[in-house]
Amino acid sequence: MQKKILLTAVLAVVLIAGIAVIGAAKAYVPGTPITAGFIYVGPIGDYGWTHAHDVARQIVAKEFPWLKTVYVENVAAGDTVSTIDKLVNDKHCNVIFTTSFDFMNGTLAAAKKYPDVIFAHCSGFKRAPNMATYMADFYQVYYLNGLMAGALTKTNKIGYVGAFPIPELKRHISAFTIGVRTVNPNANVYVRWTEAWENPAAAKEATEALVAEGCDVFAFTQDSPTVVQVAAANGALSFSHYSPMYRFAPNNVISGELVHWDKIYADFLRKVYNGTYTAHNLQNVDYWWLLSQGAVEMGAKPGMPINPIFINKLKATIVDDPELGKISVYDLIQTRLDQMANPGITFDPFQGPVYDRKGKLEVPAGMWMSVNSLTSMQWAVKGIIGPWPGEP
Amino acid sequence: MLKVLTPKWLKIERRPVPSGGVIFLVSIIAIVAALLVAAIFFAAYGVSPISAYRSIIGGALGNWSGISETLRRMIPLLLCGIGLTIAFRALFWNIGADGQLLLGAVAATGVALFSGLPGPLLLPAMFFAGFSAGALWGVIPAVLKVKLGINDVITTLMMNYIALYVVLWLIHGPWRGPSMRGYAYTDMFPPAARIPVIGQSHVHWPTLVLGIVLAVIMYIFLNRTRGGFEIRVVGENPHAARFSGISELKTIAIVMVLSGGLAGLAGVGEVAGVHYQLLDPTQISMGYGYTAIIVAWLARKNPLAVIITSFFFGVLMAGGDVIKVNLGLPFQLIHVFNGLIMFFLIGSELFMNYKISIRRQ
Numbered sequence: 001m002q003k004k005i006l007l008t009a010v011l012a013v014v015l016i017a018g019i020a021v022i023g024a025a026k027a028y029v030p031g032t033p034i035t036a037g038f039i040y041v042g043p044i045g046d047y048g049w050t051h052a053h054d055v056a057r058q059i060v061a062k063e064f065p066w067l068k069t070v071y072v073e074n075v076a077a078g079d080t081v082s083t084i085d086k087l088v089n090d091k092h093c094n095v096i097f098t099t100s101f102d103f104m105n106g107t108l109a110a111a112k113k114y115p116d117v118i119f120a121h122c123s124g125f126k127r128a129p130n131m132a133t134y135m136a137d138f139y140q141v142y143y144l145n146g147l148m149a150g151a152l153t154k155t156n157k158i159g160y161v162g163a164f165p166i167p168e169l170k171r172h173i174s175a176f177t178i179g180v181r182t183v184n185p186n187a188n189v190y191v192r193w194t195e196a197w198e199n200p201a202a203a204k205e206a207t208e209a210l211v212a213e214g215c216d217v218f219a220f221t222q223d224s225p226t227v228v229q230v231a232a233a234n235g236a237l238s239f240s241h242y243s244p245m246y247r248f249a250p251n252n253v254i255s256g257e258l259v260h261w262d263k264i265y266a267d268f269l270r271k272v273y274n275g276t277y278t279a280h281n282l283q284n285v286d287y288w289w290l291l292s293q294g295a296v297e298m299g300a301k302p303g304m305p306i307n308p309i310f311i312n313k314l315k316a317t318i319v320d321d322p323e324l325g326k327i328s329v330y331d332l333i334q335t336r337l338d339q340m341a342n343p344g345i346t347f348d349p350f351q352g353p354v355y356d357r358k359g360k361l362e363v364p365a366g367m368w369m370s371v372n373s374l375t376s377m378q379w380a381v382k383g384i385i386g387p388w389p390g391e392p
Numbered sequence: 393m394l395k396v397l398t399p400k401w402l403k404i405e406r407r408p409v410p411s412g413g414v415i416f417l418v419s420i421i422a423i424v425a426a427l428l429v430a431a432i433f434f435a436a437y438g439v440s441p442i443s444a445y446r447s448i449i450g451g452a453l454g455n456w457s458g459i460s461e462t463l464r465r466m467i468p469l470l471l472c473g474i475g476l477t478i479a480f481r482a483l484f485w486n487i488g489a490d491g492q493l494l495l496g497a498v499a500a501t502g503v504a505l506f507s508g509l510p511g512p513l514l515l516p517a518m519f520f521a522g523f524s525a526g527a528l529w530g531v532i533p534a535v536l537k538v539k540l541g542i543n544d545v546i547t548t549l550m551m552n553y554i555a556l557y558v559v560l561w562l563i564h565g566p567w568r569g570p571s572m573r574g575y576a577y578t579d580m581f582p583p584a585a586r587i588p589v590i591g592q593s594h595v596h597w598p599t600l601v602l603g604i605v606l607a608v609i610m611y612i613f614l615n616r617t618r619g620g621f622e623i624r625v626v627g628e629n630p631h632a633a634r635f636s637g638i639s640e641l642k643t644i645a646i647v648m649v650l651s652g653g654l655a656g657l658a659g660v661g662e663v664a665g666v667h668y669q670l671l672d673p674t675q676i677s678m679g680y681g682y683t684a685i686i687v688a689w690l691a692r693k694n695p696l697a698v699i700i701t702s703f704f705f706g707v708l709m710a711g712g713d714v715i716k717v718n719l720g721l722p723f724q725l726i727h728v729f730n731g732l733i734m735f736f737l738i739g740s741e742l743f744m745n746y747k748i749s750i751r752r753q
Contacts, residue, residue, distance in 0.1 A: 043723070070717075070720065072716050072717050073716070073722075073723055074716070076675055077667070077671060077672075077675045078594070078662075078666050078667060078675060078678070079713065081592075081594065082457065082460075082461045082464075082594070082710075083713065083717060085461075086451070086457070086713065086714070086717040086718060087717065089455075089457065090451075090717070090718050091717070091718070101575055102671075102672075102675070105580075105668070112592075113592045125573060164564075164575070164576060165564075165574065166573070166574040166575050166576075167573055167574045170574070195564065195576075375573070376573055376574070378574060389564065389565070389568075390574055
């Protein structure tokens, strides 16, 4: 009996290993219908990162009659290739978007396996002839929100609940702090890390700890509205992040960072459809889209750049800007927003001179940072208080 | 208990030793019953249950990409499962395979990235280090139980969390890879530290072969050697063991060196065969250490049968992807589906150990 079982098992394994059928995909012909697959790292109901990507997917699916979309949620890093296998072989996807840094190596492996399928990977840095990268970044918006936080704090202590100490968050927190310090040189930004993108319990704990330290305005990087809710329960102000979180605390949400991934998806898919992008020319295609491309928006919810109940306070707060002279914070925000949102950008939050919190000159006077130095940024600007793993 | 609740026309008798045929038949009926109940959920989502099952089986076994996914999931379940059959034979409740797997992954990563060993020695050294680390993690609760009487379920379970945080600390701290731009991953393993795979799949076949060979060796060890006999005696009758001079500490320690070590090997396979780096612990273990408890249990503590049960759970896990991708159903349904199968399998225990018939009068 036992021997039989063993023999059968060994035979089965040998047999299975012997079968090797690898599906082959056909090259996309421009102008024909596209099936686009979206791979998500979280559940579509996370009210953060994945939710925002899925909203964008639905927008482009409605916009283009020639586009069909499919999505897979909650995909683990190790399952990237196997999920793509099914999307290519069973769902006949021509274009596949992988929407998390976790999927970088898997997407690259799949791009080699399916040279005729077009891939685009969000937030990574590896590309291939048939694999582009894309990112809608918030650092300009964080700077604008920082201007508001600096004007509205009463304790001069601003809290920031971060997920992971990676360059993306370090860039955002520094831009935010530059904004805070521009209008309020006495204010500091207190940082706590949750080491998780979505962990409401840890976010609550971090927010409460920062409230106890005296913080009265909050910004954050979390895929849940927890910080907004906990801050409001303690009478503190906050900003929306990724998704419109205004409705969770209409009296406490000042503004926020909103994303429009659909702008990138629409542009990319249109260029695949008209033949601009093929499976052979994506090696240098890297979307780094900001305010001027409409990929990100400053607002508590779409169409509400600043919650009206805070506008008077922002108009009444006058600062002395070295470049613009005496100006209300409200006008300063509008000026900077115009300078960054209109084509021919004339302002950047990180324009030199910028010193890190150890006193080292990071960006010389008159210089701007390159995309590459922004995406690999490890230092912290003056005014940030708290642990900073990987600080040079 | 049973007598009180049974109506008079039912007759329930205990089966002293259920035969292989009974175990097989009852398990099959349980699985079919679970599939019938799960069918209700598929139908509620507007998917025909028959076409759903056809695509799950087809997706997991119908082509090479499905089979390769099934085999990839089978490998860690097989290694952890064999280890757990050994522990369960000694009635040592090792709930810690997940943590032992993670420690194996950590040790393998350390060797792969920092040992400086020449290429051909790397992989053997990684497997050795992974086994040792898993064994060490497993032997701690063994000593705590025998020497201090501390509950093995609690210690093995809690040590999973310690292992999880060890991995988190390493990838966020000292081992964070300079090439990963601040993200919490180690650097990629050099090519010599990667286990060969079949084609472009994730099937790291040397680990699979190792698992099957170890299943045979452990079967022989448990059933044909003095050491295996002592393990059974310690498990089934600790008093007899003590009277016959079997050292409980030594026996339980050997059990947990093997059990933890095998789980450690599974961890080596995951980092060196699938990911090629150390990353978020939940992405490495994927709950394999917990699923393996059911794999071992379903195999009735028989290492050879683990080959079959781990393959079956590999099919379930690969089939879960089909539910998500091809049928477009919410991913939560996979948990419902897998949960139902486990529920019915565990519930079927009663029918294995008792013969139920209708009284004729």
